[in-house]
Amino acid sequence: MRIGINATAQLGRADIDGFVEHARTAETDGFTSYWMAEHPVGGFDALTMLTVIGRSVERIELGTAIIPTYPRHPVALAGQALTVQAAIRGRLSLGIGMSHQVMMDDLGLRDDKPIRHLREYLEALMPLIQTGHVDVTGETIRAKADAIYPVVEPPEVTVAALGPQALRVAGRMSAGTNLAWVGPNTIRDHIVPTITDAADAADRPAPRIIATLPICVTDDPAAVRRVLTANTTMYAQLPSYRAMLEREGVSDTGDLAMVGSEDEVEERVAALATAGVTDYGASEFGLNSDDRARTRALLRRLATTSN
Structure with missing residues (x-):
């Protein structure tokens, strides 16, 4: 299992230079x-930020986890993704997902058939990203476009998928899934078998399972769990995440x-690998500088031995 860093927790306090330095340190480590x-309703534009970061680091893969689909037409997203891919020399992993209806309501966007939306979105996005050409007409999405420049190295596309229908679409049409707030038991018993069966049926490679916790x-x-639960209450209230908590048999995010000692945390990381996670995007947390330093030291050691 490869180990990376999920920098989403930095959004509330880091400026652009702060993100660049954070990514440089991650690469060095x-x-x-x-x-x-x-x-979906404000903040940094992830692809623009990754472009800036990508000009300052040399080797590390840079990925979105995730870009919401509804606010962006697939042709617009494909154009931006191809531009970023060229700018950062072929290191982009484009994670997309439908987000959550309560967030889309704030934008006046609603769709009563989300799986249809996801399928049609990928039917438009993937040909343009992979070949530079698309001409499809669906019930909700129409896309007819040609890339101005030849596509040399298409970026990978993964899909945030939790329910069985979304996982099957992701397995058939993308490189894998990008997960948040999903525990190892649920990944082992639900996520991996569902998406892998779909990928096998479509004669695709084994899917990438990217997990963030x-x-x-x-x-x-x-104390750490109490603060984390208090800070992430809204996630536990979202129906798709609530279903994953129930599958895992836990009450709160x-x-x-x-969380715990070095040995306890290392054991939990190992459980993700055993469950079938191919990539762990570590979301570092700490109530004080000592916790943060110990957490990074453990992750640095695990990255050295796992990657």
């Missing part, structure tokens, strides 16, 4: 990837965090 989310090495795990 031996992590294989650097992930950034994009909130908070991580903290600390002497006070109870804080229960999913990999």
